[in-house]
Amino acid sequence: MPISHGDQLFNLIRSLSKAEKRTFKLYTKRLNKDSDPKFIQLFDILDKQKNYQEELIYKRFHQLSKVQLSNLKRHLYTQILISLRLIHINKNIDIQIREQIDFARILYGKGLYLQSLKLLDRIKTTAETTHQDFLLIEIFEFQKLIESRHITRSRKIKNKMETLIDESELRAEVALNTARLTNLKLKIHGLYIQRGHIRDEKDRADLEKYFKHELKSIQTDQLTFFEKIYYYQTHVWYYYILLDFVRCYVNAARWVEQFELDQDMKTKDPDLYMRGLHYELTTLFNLQCYADFKDILETFEQFEAQHGQDFNTTSEVICFLYLYTAKLNDHFIRGTFGEGIKEVRTIMEKLEMYDPHLDQHQILVFYYKIAWLYFGNGDYSKSLDYLNRIIYLDVGHLREDIQIYSRLLSLIVHYELKNYQFLEYQIPAVLRFMSKLEDQNVLQKETLSLLNRLLYKPNEEVLIEIRKFYQKVDKLSHNVEDQKSFVYLDIITWLESKMQEKNLQDVIRQKFNSRQSQKIESLIASL
Structure with a gap:
């Protein structure tokens, strides 16, 4: 296994729960009843460290060379993963099926061909009911290998071989179509990361042409569970980029509906289910359909309450990100900023807890939302604290939109605090910052221009200037390409x-x- 870096092993050990560490110790003791091998000693050393310190390992193992240590770490890494597999096999259906396929191969190697076929038949049913399309291909191919190399009883059963061939061909088509769907999903998502939302009619026309062309190679009839979801996922991103939130919601709802039709899949793949709920909530927030938003939020909260204790770390992180984003958006819709501030402590604790599993983008979004909470509540100093965390964070070109909005909101906060002298030199600094970035829009430029004008207006003219500016941006808010700006900077x-x-x-x-x-049904009906 190509793992030799100590920090990777250290991070794996740090991620283990008490129960997982206990299982590892029991597993290794069963293998090494009469000894305490070096890899277990290495585990104990690393488990006690708060930060990875390789020199402490050499102090414990005086005669160990760098090559030997690298091999020891690799061996420990493998043993930890094997012990984790024993725990997670009951939680992951694909691991269970793969284990049974491995058992079938062992039986085949022992010359027990019929037992191998019988086991493959049994797990094929499990793979079908849990929609493990790619594992089904492996099962079918293994069955065909056995049937082609050995004389079995299968040929005595009418249409047995024909059915096997037909099923194999069908699964091959499903696999190809699934690959095309996931490829398109990645391409569309990549376009959003590179360019963001459409900025003009040319962007719209280019994206529509590209998407229609890519869809031509995809089969859309009689789709499997995951094919349907990948199809809807692709359309969610497509319409999200187009800022067509109604159609975006429709596809997110169809995505979630697949889990309602097959309830067991909610616990088999909770991450995919929660992502679907997240996109429903995001589009309903953007559309300001509060009653529908609240219904989905309650569904999400109930799901977390019922199944959260069974989540793995990845599911916990996804649940935290999406559920607390929705909770904050709930307060933004209703204007209950004071209530929303009560969530901040929990959010900050969870950001620290899950820090190794989060990227800077996710942290930036939470800081910005928290800054808005405090701004809306009139606590300008606290708002600045969180805005400064974004402004002084070295993230390069990551989320340029939030970097710009954070600086604009910071200027508005300073305006509220009457820090006019500070604004005199800070406004040009923000203008210089914006000029270096690609992701700027009319609202950002106009807002900066307004603040600059307000600095030099006498008090009796400030309200007149604000009214004039309001008429201008109100028109902007009705342009589809500019609507997203108002979600970030209201x-x-x-x-x-x-x-x-x-x-x-x-x-x-x-x-x-x-x-x-306002209900989502009426917006859908108007399409």
């Missing part, structure tokens, strides 16, 4: 709070009360 509501001389929370609550009746 400048319209801030302007309304100034014009109405109310705090931000009150304006949002007023808007919320007036649109509570």
Whole structure:
């Protein structure tokens, strides 16, 4: 196994739960009843370290060379994974099926061909009911290998061989179609990472042409469980890039519906189910369909309450990211920033807990949302604390949009704090920063221009300037290509709070009360 770096082994050991460490010790003691081999001693040394320190290993093993240590670490890494496999085999159906395939190969190697075929027949049913399409291909190919090399009783059964051949061909077609779907999904997702949402009609036309061309090679009739989900996933990303949130929601809902039709798959693949819920929630948030949003959020919370204790680390992280993003969005929709702030402590604790498993993008998003919570609640100093975490974080070109919005929101906060002298030199600095990045839009430039003008307006003209700017950005908010900007920087509501001389929370609550009746069904019907 190509693992020789100590930090990789160290991170694996650090990720183990108490139960997993206990299982590892029991597993190794069973293998080494009368000795305490070096790899177990190495495990104990690394388990006690807070940070990886290789020099402490050499102090313990004086005669160990670098090559020997590398081999020892590789062996320990393998033994830990074997012990983990013993635990996780009951939680992962694909591991269970692979084990049975391995057993079938062992039986075949022992010359027990009929027993091997019988075992393959049994696990084939399990693979079919759990939609393990690629493992089914392996099972069929192994069955064909046995049938072609040995005389078995199968040929005495009418149409047995014909059925095997037909099933094998069908699964090969499914595998090819699945590969094409996942390839397209990755391509569309890659386009979003590279370019973000469409910026103009040319972007729209180019994407539509590309997507239609790619779909031509994909079979869409009689799809399997995962084929359907990959098909809907691809369309979710496609419509998300197009900023067509209604159609995006429709495909996310169809994705989730597959799990409602096959309830067992919720626990077999909770990550995929939770991702579907996340995209439903994200689109409903963008569409401000609160009643529907709340229903899905409650479904998510119930699922976590019922099955969270069985989640592996990856599922825990996914659940945290998506569930708490939705909880914060819930407060943004209703304008209940004070209530939302109560979630911050838990979020920060979980960010620290899951830090090894998170990327900077995910952390940036949470910092920005928390900054908005404090801004909406009128706690400007706290808002600046979280905005500065983004501004002073060295992340290169990662999430340029959030980097720009963070700086713009920071300027607005300083304006609220009447730090006008600070703004005089900070506005040009933000302008220089924006000029270096590709991801800028009209709203960002106009907001920066407004703040610059407000600095030099007498008090009696400030409101006039705000009203003029409000009329301009209100028109922008009706352009599909500019709508996404207002999700990140709700400048319209801030302007309304100034014009109405109310705090931000009150304006949002007023808007919320007036649109509570908006339902996703009516938006779908209007397509």
